[in-house]
Ligand code: HEC
């Protein structure tokens with residue numbers, strides 16, 4: 001393993017271009033070595049990681065290479081919201097000015113605010129508002145007397161900078177999901193996902209998952225990423241993050257002002273970082289490719305093997321969880337990424353949309369996903385989260401602080417599974433939760 005040029009580390013990179021240039025130089029130097037391909041790969045990944053952690057800055061700058069942040073944005077780097085690839089959390093209403101981690105409020109295209117509230121702005125620009133949440137708590141009691149407190153969230157935007165939201169505007173709060181194992185999920189064959197939807201439809205059970213078909217680049221594709229599976233590829237997901245979260249242009253979202261609407265004239269007219277050297281954009285395809293590569297190779301944080309707890313596996317299936325949280329898949333052939341090819345993986349998700357009922361619904365459709373449709377969340381990696389500090393932020397808006405809370409929010413197609421969970425003897429409930437936390 002070679003030592004990385006100190007200039008390439010994390011936020012110290014002076015410009016992505018020097019990074020890319022020295023990457024290809026290193027790749028050339030390494031061609032003579034027997035492990036060249038592997039070493040070059042791993043160097044690319046480290047550059048991808050550095051770009052994932054890169055703190056972008058406002059235009060204009062002398063180098064042009066790392067600028068173009070905003071004008072309105074949520075965070076300056078991917079890693080701010082996905083620290084070491086982990087998920088985020090909502091603000092804690094009990095802590096003054098707490099913003100949570102990566103917490104964002106999506107909108108259904110408000111005429112002034114656009115598709116997301118940007119909580120930051122470069123100097124001279126007006127922030128859109130501060131996303132917060134308030135909770136109403138209620139108690140659920142199991143037949144054996146044990147209780148769980150559920151908190152019902154209402155997203156709130158404090159200090160709206162550009163007047164009130166339009167009457168028809170719908171808000172949906174989201175926390176960042178964990179981003180480990182994306183490369184393997186990406187390699188589940190699209191036709192296998194379609195076959196799973198057909199199998200569920202034919203089974204006549206309550207779980208009737210649907211593919212979220214989304215049209216990107218004029219092609220109708222199987223959606224996979226995001227809480228509503230609205231992105232067919234990592235590339236598209238990452239490009240949208242640059243646009244909505246960081247305010248930078250990419251081939252897929254070429255507007256340098258990100259999510260600013262025509263009503264936000266100061267933002268539209270601010271200097272931007274598009275540059276002829278970089279495909280006329282702030283973030284050229286090379287940079288997206290390097291970040292994708294880094295994410296693609298981030299191994300799942302959880303188990304790469306079938307669960308060893310046989311009784312737990314059976315309980316998970318008998319309670320009806322496995323109907324949507326499909327334990328395993330086999331990845332397809334991928335000549336470009338042999339390490340991701342033909343592997344049995346255990347994400348515990350069918351990659352399909354399910355209607356989980358009004359309790360989780362947000363009235364914000366995305367692609368073919370309706371307000372109460374969500375993609376079955378892969379459960380691998382929960383072990384690490386749980387080990388870290390015990391406090392979890394589960395579900396799309398982070399409302400659930402424990403696995404039991406997350407299950408109790410399941411409704412709609414998952415109502416029967418939830419009811420079975422509620423009626424389990426206490427020791428089986430604990431066993432099931434332990435099983436999920438071990439994935
Ligand atoms: C402001 C915080 C924020 C920033 C900055 C951010 N993200 Fe995210 N990310 C999110 C949220 C929130 C979601 C979930 C969005 C949704 O599905 O509604 C998400 C989803 C994702 C997913 C999908 C994961 C899955 O399980 O399907 C990937 C991949 C991702 N982000 C990568 C990136 C990359 C790469 C960057 C930098 C270019 C980035 N993000 C920047 C908040 C952020």
Ligand code: HEC
Nearest residue numbers: 207321324354360374375376377394395396406413414417
């Ligand atoms: C009908 C399909 C379906 C069934 C059945 C189902 N789930 Fe889910 N599960 C989902 C969907 C969809 C989500 C995402 C919901 C959201 O984020 O709002 C989810 C989310 C979760 C989460 C939160 C994960 C995270 O990281 O945020 C956990 C934990 C979970 N399910 C466990 C279970 C368990 C345990 C069972 C069985 C008692 C079960 N689920 C049954 C579809 C299902």
